[in-house]
Amino acid sequence: MPAGRARGVSIEDVARAAGVSRQTVSNAIRAPHRLRAETLERVTALIEEMGYRPDQSASSLRSGTRRVLAYTTPETDPANPNALMSGFLEALVSAAGATGYRILLVRPRPGQEVVRALEEVIAARTADAFLLSDVVEGDPRVSFLSETGFPFAVFGRTGPELPQAWVDVDSVQAMIDIVGLLAERGHRRLAFLGMSAELPxxxxxxxxFRTGVRRFKLVAHEATADEPEEAVDVARTLLRRQPRPSALVLVDDWLAPSAYAAAQAEGLAVGVDLAITGFNDMPYARLLQPPLTTVRLPLRRLADALVSRLLQLIEEQVAPEAGLLLPAEPIVRASLP
Known part of the structure; x- marks a missing residue:
């Protein structure tokens, strides 16, 4: 719709066209979690059709919020960026933008403790809440924000005694599903290649994986590797066990190129002699030959749920009583015969 026409559209015009209250239109923009799905869809469609744009500056003055969410971005190598977290950031910006919020990226200066960086954002009053990812046990960011009472949500999980505004992938069930797929296709002996890092x-x-092996009464052997060359050697050792495993389950797609190299070195054709599965559905997973069966994380649903929880904290001052687990989706490709 032309900009000139859009400027003449008020929130009352949208409410009248949708047959709802002014507050319902406001909720569709700023607190979509309050509305039923069909109402939200109808009102959102009219907002776009009529070209209504709220006055963000006036809204901020009334509410006392900046309409900014601070995200502490994990470090990554610019020459080899983390595609998964880049996808999450894109989903997060989209989810926040749909509710009238912007994302402020926060990272400590070289040599600065991460808590000091959070303190600076709070002191400057530049954000209404924090979003944390890559959270580990005893994470100083979680401890600090819990103590200060500043609103925050977590992509990951917090301990039972800490605020429960977290959303995470049900990785346990996702791996059980992968093992179940292998069992359905007749694989009885599995190998598991993990990593030694103590990450949740x-x-x-x-x-x-272990739960799935017990549930489906399979035989499995496990090993870990943290470097590509090491992963090739460890995977070859797993594949030399007798009787030989018919499937190699990887804890992360990052290990897939090494696993494929190990299979080739052992004279095994992936997708014929050996099944290989991964986790995360990284962009290169579909480019491997044969393409990798893996698990896709619901990044858009994660971002939507996290933003919704942050709005609960900011606008309603209501803290979620429990975390939220979202299912992941197995993506079956030719590496699973």
């Missing part, structure tokens, strides 16, 4: 998401995936 890796631990959950390992737990899911």
């Amino acid at each position: 998401w890796l631990r959950h995936r390992t737990e899911g």
Whole structure:
């Protein structure tokens, strides 16, 4: 719609056209979690059709909020960026923008403790809440924000005694599903290649693998590797076990190129002699030959749920009583015969 026409559209015009209250239109923009799905869809469609744009400056003055969410971005190598977290950031910007909020990226200066960076944002009053990712046990960011009472939500999980405004992937069930797919296709002997890092998401995936093996009464052997060359050697050792495993389950797609190289070195055709599965559905997973069966994280649903929880904290001052687990989706490709 032309900009001149859009400027003449008021919130009352949208409410009248939708047959709802002014507050319902406001909720569709700023607190979509309050509305039923069909109402939200109808009102949002009219907002776009009529070209209504709220006055953000006036809204901020009335509410006392900046309409900014601070995200502490994980470090990554610019020459080899983390595609998964880049996808999450894109989903987060989209989810926040749909509610009238912007994302402020926060990272400590070289040599600065991460808590000091959070303190600076709070002191400058440049954000209404924090979003944290890559959270580990005893994470100083979680401890600090819990103590200060400043609103925050977590992509990951917090301990039972800490605020429960978290959303995470049900990695345990996702790995059980992968093992179940292998069992359905007749694979009885599995190998699992993990990583030694004590990270919650890796631990959950390992737990899911072991649970799946017990549930489907399979035989499995495990090993870990943290470098590509090491992963090739470790995977070859797993594949030399007798009787040989017919499937190699990886804790992360990052290990897939090494696993494929190990299979080739052992004279095994992936997708014919050996099944290989991964986790995360990184962009290169579909480019491997054959393409990798893996698990896709619901990044848009994660971002939407996190922003919704942050709005609860900011606009309603209501703290969620429990975290939220979202299912992941197995993506079956030719590496799973």
